[in-house]
Amino acid sequence: MTERERFIKALKREPIEGHCPTFELVFFLTLEAIGRIHPSQLHFGQWKQMTDRERQLHFEYQADAYIETAEKYHHSAIFVHPNPGGFDNTVRLLETIREKSGDKYYLTMHGDCTFSIPDGDTMMAFSERMYEDEDGLRAEAEHRLAGSLRFAEEMAKHPGLLDGFTLCSDYCFNVNPFFSPTQFGEFIAPYLERVIKGYHDLGFYTIKHTDGNIMPILDQMVQCGPDALHSLDPQGGVDLAEVKRLYGDRVALCGNVNCGLLQTGTEEEVIADTRRALRDGMNGWGFIFCTSNCAYTGLPLERYELMNRIWREEGVYPYTERSKTDAK
Numbered sequence: 412m413t414e415r416e417r418f419i420k421a422l423k424r425e426p427i428e429g430h431c432p433t434f435e436l437v438f439f440l441t442l443e444a445i446g447r448i449h450p451s452q453l454h455f456g457q458w459k460q461m462t463d464r465e466r467q468l469h470f471e472y473q474a475d476a477y478i479e480t481a482e483k484y485h486h487s488a489i490f491v492h493p494n495p496g497g498f499d500n501t502v503r504l505l506e507t508i509r510e511k512s513g514d515k516y517y518l519t520m521h522g523d524c525t526f527s528i529p530d531g532d533t534m535m536a537f538s539e540r541m542y543e544d545e546d547g548l549r550a551e552a553e554h555r556l557a558g559s560l561r562f563a564e565e566m567a568k569h570p571g572l573l574d575g576f577t578l579c580s581d582y583c584f585n586v587n588p589f590f591s592p593t594q595f596g597e598f599i600a601p602y603l604e605r606v607i608k609g610y611h612d613l614g615f616y617t618i619k620h621t622d623g624n625i626m627p628i629l630d631q632m633v634q635c636g637p638d639a640l641h642s643l644d645p646q647g648g649v650d651l652a653e654v655k656r657l658y659g660d661r662v663a664l665c666g667n668v669n670c671g672l673l674q675t676g677t678e679e680e681v682i683a684d685t686r687r688a689l690r691d692g693m694n695g696w697g698f699i700f701c702t703s704n705c706a707y708t709g710l711p712l713e714r715y716e717l718m719n720r721i722w723r724e725e726g727v728y729p730y731t732e733r734s735k736t737d738a739k
C-alpha cells in the first residue's frame with residue numbers, strides 16, 4: 412500500500428494495516444531539516460525573464476523540498492503551495508512532483524472560497540457588512556464559490572495530478588468562533604457545502620481546516636460533508652476523543668498534538684500529548700496524525716522530531732501504548 416493509498420483509506424474511514432498516516436498542513440522547518448528553503452518562501456521577481464529551463468529548475472527544487480520532507484518524516488500527503496502562482500505554473504509544479512515521486516503521495520492544495528476571520532484592518536468593516544450589507548456579502552460569496560469551482564474544473568482536466576483540496580479559511584479564535592452559529596449558517600455553511608460537493612463531483616477529496624474552538628459550529632461543519640476535519644485544536648478546547656465520539660462515523664479527523672506544548676512544554680509533556688492524540692485518534696479508523704496547526708517557523712525542530720519518533724514507534728494498528736521508559 413502506498414502512502415497515498417493509506418491516506419485515502421483514512422479519509423474514507425477504512426481499516427488500515429500498519430501505521431496510521433501522518434502529514435503536516437505546512438512544514439516550514441525545511442531549511443533546518445533538509446537544507447532547503449520552503450517552497451512558499453521562494454520569490455520569483457524575475458520569473459518572466461527566465462528561460463524555460465531556469466523555470467523548470469525552480470519547479471524541481473520545490474518538488475525535491477516537498478518529497479525530501481515527506482520521505483524524512485514518513486508523511487503520506489504533501490500540501491503544495493503553488494509558487495509563483497497561475498494555473499499553468501501550478502499544473503507544472505504538480506507534474507514535476509508526480510514525475511519524481513509517482514503516485515506515492517497524496518497531493519493537496521488550498522481551495523477554500525469561504526470567508527475567514529478578517530484581519531485587524533478590516534474586521535470592523537466586515538462585521539458591519541454582516542448586518543448592513545447581507546446581499547453584498549452573499550454576492551461576494553457566490554463569486555468566490557464560482558471561481559473555486561472553475562479552477563477545480565480546469566484541474567480535473569489533468570487527472571492524476573491533484574488528489575484533493577484542503578480548505579484553509581480559519582473561522583475561530585481559541586475562545587469562540589468569529590462567526591456566531593447563525594452567521595455561520597448564513598454566510599459560510601451554504602457556500603462551504605456547495606464547494607465541497609462541487610469538488611466531490613469532480614473526483615477530489617476535501618479536508619476542512621480551521622484552528623480554534625470549533626465546537627459551537629462543529630455540527631454545521633460536519634453537515635457540509637468534508638472528508639476530514641483539521642486541526643482539532645486543543646488550545647481552542649477541542650477534545651479529540653469527544654469529537655470522535657460525536658462524529659467519528661461521519662468524518663475523518665486530523666490532529667491534534669498541542670503546538671503550544673511542542674513550543675514550550677517539557678519533553679515529557681510532548682511525549683504524553685503525542686500519546687494522547689494517538690490513543691484518542693486511533694480508537695477506530697479515520698484518523699490522520701499531525702500537529703494541531705502546522706510545523707511553523709520558530710517551532711523547535713527537535714520537538715517535532717520527538718513527536719514524529721513517538722508516532723513512528725507507537726502509531727501502528729492495532730494501537731498499544733508503550734511505557735514512557737520504552738519510548739525514551
